Amino acid sequence: MSNQVLIEINDLTKVFGNLIANNKVNITINKHEIHALLGENGAGKSTLMNMLSGLYSPDGGSIIFEGKHCNFTAPKDSISVGIGMIHQHFKLIERLTAFENIILGNIKSILLNKKIEMNKIKQLIDKFQLTIDLNKYVADMSIGEKQILEIIKVLYRGAKLLILDEPTAVLTPQETKRLFEIMRHLKEFGCSLIFISHKLNEVMEISDRITVLRKGSSIQTLDTISTTPQELTNLMVGVPVTFNIIRTLQKYDEKVLHVNNLCYISEEGVEVLKGINFSIKKGEILGLAGIAGSGQKELCEAIAGILKVNSGKIVFKDEDLTQLNARDIINRGVSLSFIPEDRLGMGLVANLDIVENILLKHYNKQGFIINRKSVTKRAEKIIQTLDIKTASIHHPIKNMSGGNIQKLLLGRELDINPELLITAYAVRGLDIQTTFKIYDLLNEQKARGVSILYVAEDIDAMLDFCDRIMVMCNGEVTGIVDSNKTNKNKIGLMMMGRSVNNGSNS
Ligand SMILES: Nc1ncnc2c1ncn2[C@@H]1O[C@H](COP(=O)(O)OP(=O)(O)O)[C@@H](O)[C@H]1O
Numbered sequence: 001m002s003n004q005v006l007i008e009i010n011d012l013t014k015v016f017g018n019l020i021a022n023n024k025v026n027i028t029i030n031k032h033e034i035h036a037l038l039g040e041n042g043a044g045k046s047t048l049m050n051m052l053s054g055l056y057s058p059d060g061g062s063i064i065f066e067g068k069h070c071n072f073t074a075p076k077d078s079i080s081v082g083i084g085m086i087h088q089h090f091k092l093i094e095r096l097t098a099f100e101n102i103i104l105g106n107i108k109s110i111l112l113n114k115k116i117e118m119n120k121i122k123q124l125i126d127k128f129q130l131t132i133d134l135n136k137y138v139a140d141m142s143i144g145e146k147q148i149l150e151i152i153k154v155l156y157r158g159a160k161l162l163i164l165d166e167p168t169a170v171l172t173p174q175e176t177k178r179l180f181e182i183m184r185h186l187k188e189f190g191c192s193l194i195f196i197s198h199k200l201n202e203v204m205e206i207s208d209r210i211t212v213l214r215k216g217s218s219i220q221t222l223d224t225i226s227t228t229p230q231e232l233t234n235l236m237v238g239v240p241v242t243f244n245i246i247r248t249l250q251k252y253d254e255k256v257l258h259v260n261n262l263c264y265i266s267e268e269g270v271e272v273l274k275g276i277n278f279s280i281k282k283g284e285i286l287g288l289a290g291i292a293g294s295g296q297k298e299l300c301e302a303i304a305g306i307l308k309v310n311s312g313k314i315v316f317k318d319e320d321l322t323q324l325n326a327r328d329i330i331n332r333g334v335s336l337s338f339i340p341e342d343r344l345g346m347g348l349v350a351n352l353d354i355v356e357n358i359l360l361k362h363y364n365k366q367g368f369i370i371n372r373k374s375v376t377k378r379a380e381k382i383i384q385t386l387d388i389k390t391a392s393i394h395h396p397i398k399n400m401s402g403g404n405i406q407k408l409l410l411g412r413e414l415d416i417n418p419e420l421l422i423t424a425y426a427v428r429g430l431d432i433q434t435t436f437k438i439y440d441l442l443n444e445q446k447a448r449g450v451s452i453l454y455v456a457e458d459i460d461a462m463l464d465f466c467d468r469i470m471v472m473c474n475g476e477v478t479g480i481v482d483s484n485k486t487n488k489n490k491i492g493l494m495m496m497g498r499s500v501n502n503g504s505n506s
């Protein structure tokens with residue numbers, strides 16, 4: 001082995017039941033490199049990293065770190081050789097300070113001299129040019145700050161290899177930029193990093209080399225400088241693909257939805273919506289961006305009649321929806337499809353089959369006589385148009401894959417021919433081909449004159465897909481901008497609460 005190599009992963013295999021999550025994966029990580037691990041959802045990235053961090057034990061293959069065979073049986077084994085995992089979901093304790101979180105878990109923590117440890121940590125912070133307030137409580141920290149704290153925590157434990165599993169998924173564009181700077185410093189000072197993402201532009205920007213995983217196998221390792229996003233997409237998907245997100249022409253001028261001064265105060269007394277104003281035109285896709293929890297969910301639910309607002313007005317096609325109940329609003333052509341993180345949390349019932357789930361949306365419309373036959377036909381049509389994979393329309397949907405459930409959820413909404421479609425996180429966690437299928441479907445709706453409120457996380461994709469983008473921060477609209485007159489950086493500033501006034505509001 002050359003002394004360039006930090007860790008060698010040989011034929012590493014992990015099996016869950018009859019699913020091979022990692023199938024003889026081979027990757028070599030060099031010293032001083034940022035190595036990206038790229039692959040679609042479910043490709044096996046997190047499973048592989050969980051083996052490197054001692055959380056899962058492999059069913060085959062080997063891990064060789066600095067020339068030594070590793071046999072991790074618990075995370076502490078992996079930490080002790082110098083592997084530091086920064087998890088997708090932080091494992092920090094909210095009611096402790098940054099400093100306490102860092103020294104916590106150190107076996108000798110009761111015996112530690114706090115002053116000495118504090119100094120050690122300060123030296124690390126200086127060396128890697130990090131910024132953090134060590135006395136701040138985790139509960140008061142932003143997501144970006146928590147991530148830096150996680151990084152310091154593993155450095156303090158002597159990590160030479162840092163693993164970041166989808167670290168940017170929760171960050172604003174500005175925070176991502178800051179994280180990339182930190183990653184470059186870490187590399188400069190001798191660390192290696194594994195950076196996991198399914199976003200091509202990020203991988204192209206930050207990595208030295210890229211390994212593509214597909215369906216549990218390592219497909220190829222490439223030098224970043226000599227590959228292209230197109231080549232990487234082909235490797236991720238497995239067949240040559242020609243996908244572009246298309247923003248179709250917005251053909252109509254008539255404003256159909258008017259939201260005026262909408263306010264909502266939660267049961268806990270928190271002002272969740274603070275005077276929201278906007279409108280959507282017929283056949284327009286209005287993107288809604290914002291850090292998670294900025295009020296997007298409540299705004300969607302208010303329009304759909306699920307949540308009763310305290311004041312303000314929602315007018316759709318000259319009709320006041322504000323006081324109507326959810327069922328009446330559906331009957332007026334407004335549909336809401338919200339993809340929660342667990343997918344099944346909202347709107348679908350796992351133990352029911354496809355037909356029954358579609359019936360759920362219809363039963364009131366047709367009175368007490370439920371026409372099962374016509375719904376069965378509809379189910380078959382939805383399955384066909386959206387290419388939903390299922391053994392039968394009579395199987396409980398809990399056996400379907402996430403992507404197929406998501407298509408069903410959207411298909412069911414489109415089936416009621418809405419005039420206003422509110423869709424949240426429609427492509428969350430989907431593979432590339434399904435993602436583009438969804439974009440196509442929504443563009444078809446747009447061409448038919450359907451107005452779409454499109455809540456999403458991926459700013460790059462929103463800029464390509466939406467006609468305008470509205471940004472919320474902390475319950476307020478901080479800007480509404482034309483997609484072709486703005487950029488990611490400006491959207492990021494608005495996400496953090498900086499108002500941008502460019503005259504295209506409302
Ligand atoms: N603990 C587990 N039990 C059963 N199946 C799992 C478990 N963890 C992951 N899987 C499955 O293994 C495959 C790879 O998952 P994962 O490693 O999380 O992919 P990625 O991180 O690339 O999205 C998926 O099909 C997933 O459902």
Ligand SMILES: [Mg+2]
Nearest residue numbers: 045046047165
């Ligand atoms: Mg993962």
